[in-house]
Amino acid sequence: MNHSALFVTVALSLSTATILSILSLPFAGWIVFSKSRWALMGESLLTMTLVLPPAVLGYFLLVLFRPDRWPGAFLSGIFGHSLSFTFSGLLLASLIYSLPFAVQPVAQAFRQVPPGTIEMARILGACPLTTFWRVVVPVSLQGVATGWILGFAHTVGEFGVVMMVGGNIPGETRTLSLKAYDDLLSPNGSDVWGSVAPLLLFSFLSLFALNLVKRAGAPAPKGGPHGVAIP
Structure with missing residues (x-):
């Protein structure tokens, strides 16, 4: 197994999922509770990456990251280097690509908060901001956890965006999915399982955790006199 590819994958996925779990709260709050006519368009823009081909998105991000034009020049000034073919650029691209996978579960959880509780x-006497952070968010933690898991799993399996933006640089931007691709194209392909096996394990653990979260949030069945669930 190539441990550098494993490290890059884990670091990228954990960072992306954690940052998105924070960003998803204001984004989902705006989508669900905003009365602005722009909310629908904003939601459509946020979810475009669900239907946009990853390679196309990667190309657009490469164009945006060019240091000779805005916003690439602005981002290069913040990070101190060009974002193309770097881990920082890969992280930013992953945040954009996986954003809807984190926002949608949170938005769905916000929509399920009883209006009476908010009212x-x-x-x-709670202001809207206090109501959001102290009432809406605490009762929506299952959606936040679901978004974190989906963001992590989606980042682990990224290929097109990381290939275009990261450039498949060993030890810097090469993830397990890119290494598996390289191994499959190699003459012998003997080390392919060293890359595929961790991807399978991450996928299983993510689905297992997702099902645990769903079970934990499911309402308990009403018990009858003999412990039989009553519909």
Whole structure:
């Protein structure tokens, strides 16, 4: 197994999922609770990466990251280097690519918050911001956890975007999915399982964790006199 590819994959996936779990809260709050006519268009833009081919998105990001034009010049000034073919650029591209996978579960959880709960907080004098952070978010933690897991799993399996933006540089931007691709194209392909096996393991663990979160948030069945669930 190529441990550098494993390290890059884990670091990229953990960073992406964690940052997205924070960014998803204001984005989902704006989508669900905003009365602006731009909310629908904003939601459409946020979810475009679900239907846009990854290679096309990677190409657009490469163009945006060019240091000789805005916003590439602005981002290069912040990071101190060009973002193309670097881990920083790969992380930013992953955040954009996996954003809807983190936002949608949170938005769905926000929509399931009883309106009466929000109204009661407002009657008690809580401002909209306080209501959001102290009422809406705490009762939506299952959606936040689901978004984190999906963001992590989606980043682990990225290929087209990381290939275009990262450039498949060993020890810097080569992930397990890129190494598996290289191994499959190699003459012998003997080391392909060293890359594929961790990807299979990450996929299984992500689905297992996702099912655990769903079970933990599912309502308990009503028990009858003999412990039989009552519909």
